[in-house]
Amino acid sequence: MSRQTENQPAAGRQRRKTSCGLVEIDIERLNSDGLGVARRQGKEVLVAGALPGERVAISIEHEGQRREVGRLQRILEPSPMRRPSPCKSLSACQGCSLMSMHYPQQLRFKQDKVQEAFGRVPELKDVAIQPVLGADQPLGYRTSVKLALGRHKGRIVIGLYRRGSHDVVDTGACPLHHPLINRIVEVVRDEIARQDIYLYNPVSRRGLLRYLLIKVSPANGKAMVTFVTSQKDFKRIPILAKWVMRKVPQIVSVQQNVNASGGNVILGRETLRMIGQPDLFDQVGDIRLRISPTSFFQVNHAQAARIYSLVRQWAALRDNEYALDLYCGIGGIALHLARDAGQVVGIEMVEEAVRNAQQNAVLNQLGNCRFLAGDTAHLLEDLATSIPQPAVAVLNPPRGGCQTEVLQAVASLQPRVMIYVSCNPETLARDLAELIRLGYRCDAVQPVDMFPQTAHIETVVRLSRGGHSQK
Template sequence: MRLDADGVGIARHDGKDFIVAGAYPGEKVTATIEAKGQFRLVGRLRRVIKAHPHRIAKRCDSLTSCQGCPLLCLDEAAQFEIKQIRIRSAFNQYPQLKGVEIAPIWSAPEPFGYRSNAKLVFGRKRGMVQLGLYRRGTHDVVDLAGCPLHHPLINRIASVVREEVEKQEIYIYNAEKGRGLLRYLLIRVSPSRNKAMVTFVVAERDLKQLPHLAKSLQKRVPEVVSVQQNVNATTGNIIVGRDTQRLAGVTDLLDQVGDIRLQLAPASFFQVNHAQAARIYQLVRDWARLQASETAVDLYCGIGGIALHLARDAGRVYGIETIEEAVKNARANALLNDLRNCIFIAGDAEEVVEDLCNEIQRAEVVVLNPPRSGCQPQVLKAAASLQPRTLIYVSCNPETLARDLSLLHPLGYAADAVQPVDMFPQTAHIETVVRLVPITL
C-alpha cells in the first residue's frame, strides 16, 4: 500500500491499481470494488484488520466515499511526516536541491472548519436531490450532510439549498441526457465578516426559478449577501463558465486578511484557509524587506493578496494575473486599501512578463505564486532577468516547485530558506514558501 499525491491509498489487485481512500501504508484492510476501469479499480474501505500506528477515530461518515480529506484518520504527526517526505522526495530528484534544509511545517491553528469556499455538484438519486462531491474516478455524486473541513456557514447554506431545490422541484442537470438546470453550487465565505456569496452554475440562463430560489435562500440564511448564476453549457469537466449574472444582493464579497481588505468575485481565486494565508503573506513581506524606493513584481497575483501586502512597504508593485475578473478585483482592492502604488496587468504571465521586463528592467523583489502546474520556463527566465535581490516562490505542488527551483539554479538563484505551511489539514496537499537569493561564486 502506498499513497498517491492526493493522499489516497493505492494497492495492487489483479495487475491493476486498486484505489482505497482511508487506507494507509503498512495497513491490512478489506475493501469492496465499486468501479472498474481498464487500468484501475476504485474500492471502498470496509474494515481495518491491521491499523497504522498513528490511526485515530474516524471524524466523518462520508470519508470512504467522498475521499476529499484522505488523511482524516491520521494524527497531525503522521500527516506532517507524509508531507515532509513528499517535499524531500521531490527535492531529491535534483542534485542541486538535495542539501537544501526544509524547516518544520507550520501547523494550522484550526485543523477543521477552515475551508472558506466550496464547489459542490448537484445530483439526484432515487428521486432525492444530492449535493456533494464526485466519488473518485466516477461521476457518482456523494451526498454530503456536512463536511468537517468546511466553514460552518458553508454547511448551513448547502443544507438549505438542498431543501429548497427539493421543495421547489428545480431540475438537476443530467450529463448523460444533456438536460436539466442546476449543475454546481459554489459557496464563498468571508470568515472575517461571517458573510457568504453563493453562485449557482447552470446549464442555461434562468430568470424564472433561480430568482425565487435566491430569495428563499437569503430569507433563511441572512448571512448570504450575494447570489449569482453562472452559465456553463459545455459538456466537459470545466465547472465555471464565462457568463455570470447577479441574482440578488451585492456583486462582490468583502473580506479581510491581516490588515488588507479584499473584494472577491465568484470566479476569483483565493486561498481557502484565511489564517494560514495571512501567515504566508506576512512571511513574504518579512522576507522581501522592501524599502520605499524599491520595486516588486508579483506574478500570478490573483486578487492582489500578496501584492497589496508588499505595497505597504514598496515604492511600486506590479501584479500580473490571467483572470480578468481577478484583475478588476485587485485594482479595486488597491483603492479599497488606499494603495496608489500598484499596477495590475491582465494576461498570461508567460505572454506579459517579457514586456514588463523591458519596461521596468529591474525589480528588487519578485514573487512567483503559480498554479499547480508551476511556471513556464520563459517566466522563470524573465523573473531572473529582473535581477532581484530576493526571489520568493509560493507553491502548492512540491513536484513542480522542485522542478522550477532546479531551473532557476542555472539562472543564478538558489534556495536559502524553505518553509512548508499546512494550508490544507487532513489532506496530502502542502503549501511551501521558498526564498531564493543570487548565487555568489
C-alpha cells in the same frame, strides 16, 4: 512514495480472498495523493482511507494491467496513526485521504512529500526544509467550495462527484467546511426540493441547475452564493435566491453563472447578479479584499495570512524598491508587499481577478500598485523596458508551475530576491532547479499546511542571486 513506518507489515504475509469475496491485503505506504498502496499478484493496489502498517479487507473496484483500485471495507489490524474519523461521509466521498490520520502524522507525511520531491532533483538534494507550519484549526477552515448537484433515489444530493463517474456523493455537514457553508448547503438542498427545480444531468445534458458555489468571509460572517445553470433563467433562480437569502440572512449576494457547455468545466463566462451585493468583502491579514463570484482565492484564510506575512518578511522591501507579483490573483500578496515597497506590479491572466485586485488597492488606499491582465511571459517582456529593475519577484503559479520562458524572463530582470509560493512540490522542485541554473540559490524552504486532512501541501521558497543552493 517510499514512506516507511514503525509498523511495517511482515514481509511475505499471505494475501487471500475472504469467504464473502473480499481481499485481505497489507498496506505498505502512502502515495503522493495519500492513498494506501499494497501489492497483489504483481500489481499495485490503491486504497483510499487505508494507512501504512494496516491489514485491511477490500473489494476490487477497478482492475488494470498494472494497477488495481480497491474500496476499503474493513480494517483488520489498525495502524497507531489511525484516529476516529470526524467525517460521516468519508468512505463514500473519499475527498480527504488523510482524514483518519492523527494530525501530527499528517504533517510528517507532508514533510516527507516535499523532502522526496526535492530529493529527486540533484540540484536540491542538500537544501534544508523547515518543519511544516501546521494549522491551528485543522477542521472547519474551508471558506470556499464548488459543489455538484444531483439526485439519488429521488433525494437531492449536494457534494462531489465520485471518482470516475457522474454520481454525486452527498458530503452532508462536511467537517472541513466553515459552519456557514454547511448551513447554506442544508437550506439550498431543502429549497431545491420544495421548489422542484430541475437539476442538470451531465449524461443526458438536460436540466437547469448544475453547481453550487459558496464563498464565506470569516472576518465578517457573511457569504456569497453562486448558482451555475445550463442557461439563463430569470424565473426560477431569482425565486430560489430570494428564499435562500431569507432563510440565511448572512448571505449578502446571490449570483447566477451561465455554463451551457457539455464538458466538466464548472464556470461559464457570464455571471448575472440575482440579488444583493456584486462582490463579497473580506479581510486576510492586514488587507481588506473584495472578491467577485468567479475569482480564485485561498480557501484557508488563517494559513493564507501566515504565507502573506512570511512573503512580506522575506521580501524585506524598502520604500524606494519595485516588486513584481506574478500570477497575482486578486492581489493578496501584492497588497501586503505594497505596504513596504515603492511600487508593486501584479500580473494575472484572469481579467476579473485583475479587476478585483485594482479595486482592492483602492479599498486599502494603496496607490503604489499596478495590475495587468494578460500572458505572464509576454507582459514580462514589455515590463523589462518600462520599469526599473525589480528588487523582489514573487511567483505563485497554479499546480502546473511556471513555463520555462517565464522563469528565464524573471531571472533576466535580476531581482535580488525571488519568492516562489507553490501548491505542488513536484513542479516546484522542477522550477527551482531551473532557477538555480539561472544563477539563484535556495535560502529557505517553508512548507505550510494549507489543506489539513488532504494530501496537498503549500510550500514557500526564498531564493537569492549567486551561487548554488545552500544547506
